[in-house]
Amino acid sequence: MPEFKPITRKPGEIIRSEDWNKIQEDIRADLVRVEKSIVDLRGQLESMVESVTLVNIDSPVGRSYPLNEIVPGETIGYGTKVxxxxxxxxxxxxxxxxxxxxxxxxxxxxxxxxxxxGAEKGNAKLVDINLEYVDGSTATIPALFIHDCTKLAPKGKDNPYVEYLLSPNERAWYKYEVRNPNPDKEVRHISFIKTKPDSSPRIGNVLNAKSRIKPLPR
Structure with missing residues (x-):
């Protein structure tokens, strides 16, 4: 609350210039404090992030396999269901x-x-990501490096993963983070495209999306 303390006078009393000046300075100081609080609050709101994790995601294209099932053309699975x-x-x-x-x-x-x-015959640039927006426009994030899933690969400097998981038989999943080139556009679909014919990249059925909390228009 403002710290302003009023100086009161009875009707007809004369206010001294010192008192008048103090009133003005107190009001000014309170206004400065209020303005600073508003700026600080706006900064906190603009830095707030909403995080949503989608699990068991379905897709109209591609084919999904359980983790403990051996994918056609490969010789070993992950040895676990989850x-x-x-x-x-x-x-x-x-x-x-x-x-x-x-x-x-x-x-x-x-x-x-x-x-x-992750990918069998990985450790190469194997995947493009296509973003389709609600307004009909698109954007492509090209040539993403995907690490080999048959064993844990070094993080490296080209599209380094932010986290990894190892199965009981030490096959790996890698978590990658990608920035949307058009964050002010509403995303409708995220598509993952294989770019190298002799590789076998796979995408997990989990997606995490983060967005800054935006104030409602006045």
Whole structure:
């Protein structure tokens, strides 16, 4: 609350210039404090982040496999049904004609999103990410480096993972964070595209999206 303390006078009494000046200075000091509080509060609001984690995500393209199932063309699975929040892995449909691994529906504003991935014959730039926005426009995040999933790979400097999970037989999942190039546009779909034919990248059925909390328009 403001610390202003009024100086009162009876009707007809003359106020001294010293008292009048003190009243003005107290009011000014209170206004400065209020303005600073508003600036601080606005800064706190603008730095607040909303985080949403989507699990068991379905996709209209690609093919999903349980973690403990051996993917066609590979010789070993993960040896467990669940790793963290990941319960299934999405890969390109071997009978399909598309190189789209999976497409996740989001319909939200996103500043940064995180996904889990890995690849047999990995440690290379294997995946593009296509973002489709509600307004019909698109954006591409090209040539993402995906680490090898058959064993834990060094983080490196090219698209370093922020976290990893190891299965009982030491196969790996890696968590990557990607920044949306158009955070002011509402995202409708996030698509993962395989770019190297002889690789086998897979995407976990979990997605984390972070966005700054935006004030409502006046």
């Amino acid at each position: 790793m963290g929040l990941i319960s299934r892995q999405w890969l390109c449909d071997p009978q399909g004609s598309t190189v789209e691994i999976c497409r996740y529906g989001v319909t939200d504003f996103i500043d940064v999103f995180a996904f889990w991935a």
